[in-house]
Amino acid sequence: MGLSPAVVSKRISHMEERLGARLFQRTTRQLKLTETGEGFYERVVGILADIEEAEAFVSQLNDKASGTLRVTAPTAFARMHIAPHLATFMRQHPDLTIEMQLSDQIVDIVGEGMDLAIRVAELDDSSLVARKLAPSRHVICGTPGYLDQHGRPKTLADLAKHNCLTTGFHQVWRLDGPDGPSVVKVNSNLRSNSSDVVHEAVLSGLGLALRSTWEISEDLKAGRLDVVLPEYRETQGVAVFAVYPCRQFIPAKLKFFVDFLAQQYGPTPYWDRGLDLTRRQSPVYVKPAMRAAP
Numbered sequence: 567m568g569l570s571p572a573v574v575s576k577r578i579s580h581m582e583e584r585l586g587a588r589l590f591q592r593t594t595r596q597l598k599l600t601e602t603g604e605g606f607y608e609r610v611v612g613i614l615a616d617i618e619e620a621e622a623f624v625s626q627l628n629d630k631a632s633g634t635l636r637v638t639a640p641t642a643f644a645r646m647h648i649a650p651h652l653a654t655f656m657r658q659h660p661d662l663t664i665e666m667q668l669s670d671q672i673v674d675i676v677g678e679g680m681d682l683a684i685r686v687a688e689l690d691d692s693s694l695v696a697r698k699l700a701p702s703r704h705v706i707c708g709t710p711g712y713l714d715q716h717g718r719p720k721t722l723a724d725l726a727k728h729n730c731l732t733t734g735f736h737q738v739w740r741l742d743g744p745d746g747p748s749v750v751k752v753n754s755n756l757r758s759n760s761s762d763v764v765h766e767a768v769l770s771g772l773g774l775a776l777r778s779t780w781e782i783s784e785d786l787k788a789g790r791l792d793v794v795l796p797e798y799r800e801t802q803g804v805a806v807f808a809v810y811p812c813r814q815f816i817p818a819k820l821k822f823f824v825d826f827l828a829q830q831y832g833p834t835p836y837w838d839r840g841l842d843l844t845r846r847q848s849p850v851y852v853k854p855a856m857r858a859a860p
Contacts (some may be wrong), residue, residue: 618817631819632661638675639684641668642761642781643806647837648684648827655826662819670733670759675811681820682810684827686778688803697808697824700780700831704800705843706739707782707791708774718794719774722750729773730754733764739776743798776800783837796843806831 589603675683689696730752739750768775785791808824
């Protein structure tokens, strides 16, 4: 808000005097809401949401998106498939400002004050509204060099012999195959909460990974990665979703952005066009040069 800590502290003190209650516990090391302050905050947030809904109703009456749109999205997906399209969208809506918070963790969009979350996941039932923007196909892949050295798995049981890199800290892959759903426990010497780290590790030949085609389509087309066990994919409920709070009136800025992304991706997203996941993508493998240390 462009206010100094001293001004904010003074305003909070005035508010506490007016209410006759302490909203924060203050020490030299931290500032923490009291139980009263937390209850007051929850009620005020509800009132502000009602005001925003009323403003959203008015904004629906015109075709102009303005204000600030707060979006959270996975880091790699935002870098590859949101950021490249922002210039086109912003030219169409010059009065709109976008704030993007990137995280590979699930963000509480209500608690964090977000208007929209882009999620690549299989969504649980919730009070939030979810709109599917694009399918997300996940395949097991590795470099031709790794596969030549360690062999190509022919069954799910063969995965136990391989280094299977995972995003997050769950050592389980949930797959759909010819015999229906399967749950495979995998082993890995690298686990990371960063999708980018796992992607680079796979490209370096460290092991196999279950990756989405939105992330590795160019690697598959260029022959840097090959698909193994192509008859197995991650559970089909996984997709790219736009998730936002359940409200009767959707702000124009949110509606325009979600519609724009859905149009960019389409039922068959551009990253899946030209992919043949049933065969090796390239008959030629050229070992990448070692990267220089920074």
